[in-house]
Amino acid sequence: xxxxxxxxxxxxxxxxxxxxxxxxxxxxxxxxxxxxxxxxxxxxxxxxxxxxxxxxxxxxxxxxxxxxxxxxxxxxxxxxxxxxxxxxxxxxxxxxxxxxxxxxxxxxxxxxxxxxxxxxxxxxxxxxxxxxxxxxxxxxxxxxxxxxxxxxxxxxxxxxxxxxxxxxxxxxxxxxxxxxxxxxxxxxxxxxxxxxxxxxxxxxxxxxxxxxxxxxxxxxxxxxxxxxxxxxxxxxxxxxxxxxxxxxxxxxxxxxxxxxxxxxxxxxxxxxxxxxxxxxxxxxxxxxxxxxxxxxxxxxxxxxxxxxxxxxxxx
Amino acid sequence: xxxxxxxxxxxxxxxxxxxxxxxxxxxxxxxxxxxxxxxxxxxxxxxxxxxxxxxxxxxxxxxxxxxxxxxxxxxxxxxxxxxxxxxxxxxxxxxxxxxxxxxxxxxxxxxxxxxxxxxxxxxxxxxxxxxxxxxxxxxxxxxxxxxxxxxxxxxxxxxxxxxxxxxxxxxxxxxxxxxxxxxxxxxxxxxxxxxxxxxxxxxxxxxxxxxxxxxxxxxxxxxxxxxxxxxxxxxxxxxxxxxxxxxxxxxxxxxxxxxxxxxxxxxxxxxxxxxxxxxxxxx
Numbered sequence: 001x002x003x004x005x006x007x008x009x010x011x012x013x014x015x016x017x018x019x020x021x022x023x024x025x026x027x028x029x030x031x032x033x034x035x036x037x038x039x040x041x042x043x044x045x046x047x048x049x050x051x052x053x054x055x056x057x058x059x060x061x062x063x064x065x066x067x068x069x070x071x072x073x074x075x076x077x078x079x080x081x082x083x084x085x086x087x088x089x090x091x092x093x094x095x096x097x098x099x100x101x102x103x104x105x106x107x108x109x110x111x112x113x114x115x116x117x118x119x120x121x122x123x124x125x126x127x128x129x130x131x132x133x134x135x136x137x138x139x140x141x142x143x144x145x146x147x148x149x150x151x152x153x154x155x156x157x158x159x160x161x162x163x164x165x166x167x168x169x170x171x172x173x174x175x176x177x178x179x180x181x182x183x184x185x186x187x188x189x190x191x192x193x194x195x196x197x198x199x200x201x202x203x204x205x206x207x208x209x210x211x212x213x214x215x216x217x218x219x220x221x222x223x224x225x226x227x228x229x230x231x232x233x234x235x236x237x238x239x240x241x242x243x244x245x246x247x248x249x250x251x252x253x254x255x256x257x258x259x260x261x262x263x264x265x266x267x268x269x270x271x272x273x274x275x276x277x278x279x280x281x282x283x284x285x286x287x288x289x290x291x292x293x294x295x296x297x298x299x300x301x302x303x304x305x306x307x308x309x310x311x312x313x314x315x
Numbered sequence: 316x317x318x319x320x321x322x323x324x325x326x327x328x329x330x331x332x333x334x335x336x337x338x339x340x341x342x343x344x345x346x347x348x349x350x351x352x353x354x355x356x357x358x359x360x361x362x363x364x365x366x367x368x369x370x371x372x373x374x375x376x377x378x379x380x381x382x383x384x385x386x387x388x389x390x391x392x393x394x395x396x397x398x399x400x401x402x403x404x405x406x407x408x409x410x411x412x413x414x415x416x417x418x419x420x421x422x423x424x425x426x427x428x429x430x431x432x433x434x435x436x437x438x439x440x441x442x443x444x445x446x447x448x449x450x451x452x453x454x455x456x457x458x459x460x461x462x463x464x465x466x467x468x469x470x471x472x473x474x475x476x477x478x479x480x481x482x483x484x485x486x487x488x489x490x491x492x493x494x495x496x497x498x499x500x501x502x503x504x505x506x507x508x509x510x511x512x513x514x515x516x517x518x519x520x521x522x523x524x525x526x527x528x529x530x531x532x533x534x535x536x537x538x539x540x541x542x543x544x545x546x547x548x549x550x551x552x553x554x555x556x557x558x559x560x561x562x563x564x565x566x567x568x569x570x571x572x573x574x575x576x577x578x579x580x581x582x583x584x585x586x587x588x589x590x591x592x593x594x595x596x597x598x
Contacts, residue, residue, distance in 0.1 A: 028454070052450065052485070060443045060477030067447020070432070071455055072378070075447075090437055091474070095444055099425060099434045 006169040007144040009203075010108055013165050014039025016151035017076055021047060024155060026074045028052060032061045034079035038108050058083040062091035062105075069101035074155065080114070081107025081123030081164065089129055096160045097133035104154050105130075109167040110140075111203050111253030112286060115294035119285040123164075128258025130162040131231040137184060138231040140164040140252075140260075142205025143173040146228050149182035157184055166203040166253075168291055173209060173226075187234040188226040195221035196309060197241040200251045201230060201260045204280075207295070208251040210302035215309055221245075222309065230260050233267055242274040247312060249277045251305055253295075256280040277312050279305050319537055323366075325596065327533045330361040330400060332592055335562045337396030337409055339585050345413025347576040348421075351566065352466055353392035355497040355530065355557035360397040362536045363462055372402045375429035381459050382432045382448055386441020387466035387495070388422040394431065395419050403430035439472025441465065442492065446482045449490040449550075460543075463492045468500030471509040476521065479550075483522025488544035492523075492552045495530065497559035499570045518552040530555030564588045 001007065021027040021043060028050045029035060029043050035051065036044075044051040052068075054061040058079065065075040077084060084107050085092065096103045107126050114121040131138045139154065139161065141147035147165065154161040173190070174180040181188060187199070191212055200208030205226050212224040223245055225237065242248060248268065250261040261278030268274045281298050288294075295301055299308070334357045342348050360383075364370070368381040385394045392412075399406045404418075411417040418427040422436030433444045445463040452459045469475065482490050494514060502508045511517055515525040524545035528535040536555070543551040559573070560566035563585045566575070577585070 049454070054481055055484075057477045057481060059439075059474040060446075060481050063440055063443025063474070063478060064447035064450065064481060067433075067444040067449070068451040068454075070444075070448055071451030071457075073451050073454065091440060091443075094434065094437055095440055099444075 001144055001172045003172050003175050005172045007172060008169050009144065009147055009165050010037065010039035010167055012039070012144045012147050013106065013108065013151060014042055016148045018043045018046060020152060020155040021050065024074065026072060027155065028068060028073045028075050030054060030061050030065050030075050030077040032056060032058050032079045032083065038078035038106065040078060059088040059091050062088045063095050065103045066095035066099055066101045069103050074102055074104070076104045076106060078106035078108055080121060081110035081126050082121065085123065085126035085129055092130065093133050097136055100135060101160060102158055104161045104163060106163045106165060108165040110164040111166055112294050112298065113166040113168055113203060113291065115291040116288055118288035122286060124254045124281045124286070125258065126162070126164060127230055127254050127260070128262065131263065135159055136231065137161045137229065138164070139184065139229050140202030141228050142200060142202055142226045143170060145172060145174045145177060145180045146182050146226065149180060150228060153182065153184050164202055170203060171206050173206060182228065185229050185232045185234060187237045189223065190226050191216065191222065191224040193221035193223040194245055196247040196249065196313060197223040197225060197245045198249050198251065198309065199225045199227050199260065199264065201227045202253055204251045204253050204300060207300060207302045208305060211305035211309065214302060214306050220309070220313065227260060230263055233263055235267060238264060238267060239272055242268055242272045247275050249279060249309055249312060251279040251300070253300065254280055257283065277308050279308055319534060324533050327361050327365055328596055330365045331357040332589065332596065333400045334361055334393060334396040335589055337399055337406065338392045339589065340409050341392050341395060341412040341419070342575065342577060343582060344410045347574065348392050348412070349389040349573065350392060350575040351499065351559040351572040352387060352390050352495060352497060354561045354563060355559050356390055356393045356464060356495050357562065358531050358533055359464065359493055359536055359555060360393055362533060362540060364397045364401045366537060367540045368462065369459065372430065375403060379457050379459055382445070382461045383464065384433045384435065384441045384445045384461065385423065385464045386435055386445070387438060387464065387469045388435030390464060390466070391421065391423045394423055398428065398430040404428060438466070438469040439474035442475050443478035443481070446478050446487060446490060449482070449487040450485055453487070453489060460489045460491060463490070465492055465494050467494055467496045467498065467505050467514070468508065470494070470511045470514070479518065479521040479523065482550040486548045487550045488548055490550040491540070491543045492550070494552065494554045495557055496554050497557045499559045499573065501573050503570055514554045522549060523552045524549045525552045525554065527554045527556065530557035531561055562588060562592060
């Protein structure tokens with residue numbers, strides 16, 4: 001993958017799962033009439049006996065995944081994000097979280113990426129919900145290289161994981177695999193700076209990067225951190241950023257309540273109170289519309305992020 | 316399974332009594348509990364744990380074991396009672412029921428106690444978990460079976476019917492449901508609160524093969540469990556007609572004993588009732 005190249009995250013995800021499945025026979029895929037839209041058609045073709053179809057049955061599919069995991073399988077359940085998170089939340093909490101089963105829930109088309117389909121299909125509370133579950137790892141990869149590395153890491157991690165994937169094409173942000181030291185629970189410093197730290201996660205990362213580059217061109221010392229793991233948070237990296245830059249701005253395609261913004265604020269409020277701004281969806285149901293317009297409506301375009309930073313530095 | 320001798324039947328009746336005695340022991344320790352729907356399943360669990368299931372209490376994680384999932388997790392008392400009687404853990408542990416951080420919580424926790432296959436409690440979860448187990452066992456080439464105990468009131472949870480449809484779609488004939496049709500739930504008779512009758516027709520329409528048995532008649536229970544799968548390629552549902560609180564005569568068929576916080580005289584009455592059953596089991 002080359003920096004700047006645009007990749008469909010669902011296709012990248014499907015290829016990554018298939019390549020893990022080639023080396024790990026325990027991996028099975030569960031579809032809720034959702035695997036072709038999740039980039040898993042090649043998996044189904046390659047491993048038809050390991051591709052299990054459940055139809056539009058999003059509560060049942062979580063319980064089945066849990067039961068499969070008790071027999072040593074590693075189930076990946078992939079579907080449109082709200083239908084695997086807010087809809088079957090009790091199944092995710094009890095059957096996977098409380099039962100500590102090795103299931104990977106993949107919410108795709110997460111965030112505002114189904115902008116035109118409206119609030120029933122947008123998924124902006126999934127991180128908040130799932131990170132309340134003890135033992136649940138929550139990962140929102142911000143570029144295709146992070147995504148590929150995340151799929152490998154979550155396959156090898158023993159325990160429940162929520163992996164959050166968008167749907168519109170996203171740019172490759174790293175120059176090479178080596179430039180992206182992805183690890184579960186670790187953030188990645190993409191740009192260094194001393195005045196303020198901007199933290200992006202998931203599909204919001206490229207816009208946070210664009211904002212940071214614009215600000216740096218103006219001479220503002222912005223540090224940019226990619227935070228693919230929202231739970232467990234990279235405590236050391238956050239405290240270091242708070243100590244060295246004194247101001248933190250989070251950026252996410254999610255409610256700031258309970259999302260990355262909320263998670264960072266919870267940690268800093270207790271360990272090192274630090275002024276913050278949170279860019280993301282506020283307490284509202286966003287409108288339906290073209291993706292770029294809905295992002296603007298929620299303050300998530302690079303110029304809007306940069307404006308928040310400038311105002312914050314004056315405050 | 317070989318035909319049952321009179322002695323075999325009598326032995327299982329004694330096991331069912333031992334399970335009921337353990338249920339009372341749990342209640343005495345915890346001062347309260349979901350007793351009605353536990354007592355109604357004593358014969359079914361005696362048959363499963365002492366005759367039908369391929370299990371080894373010394374190896375609770377044996378991959379080839381049969382599984383029992385108690386989907387109606389508030390039937391925890393009968394599960395704990397049967398596991399203790401079968402030797403999964405010392406019976407003294409029953410006396411910790413109701414204590415802080417007990418290994419025997421109000422609903423079963425698979426990580427706390429050997430032999431507990433799933434952490435249930437919220438209704439409408441156990442059947443899909445069990446379906447996943449059955450599918451996983453089949454994918455692994457194992458011939459193990461998965462048994463699921465469900466409540467009749469529990470059937471109102473829509474998630475069960477998702478699970479039931481998927482089980483027949485995937486032809487899980489290694490999956491056997493036993494519905495405890497005791498006819499009562501917290502608010503009253505199940506047919507008045509939210510009826511899913513006729514139960515057998517419901518299961519059949521979802522692609523399951525069914526049997527109906529008297530849930531306190533051990534030979535009938537053994538026959539049904541022994542014949543499952545009733546049809547190749549189909550999951551099996553056994554509707555067991557039972558009496559809620561069976562064995563405590565003063566409480567039988569009474570809705571107020573769904574959850575029981577017994578006064579001392581009722582404990583004595585329960586003990587006397589179980590002693591009376593024991594006298595009928597001589598010889």
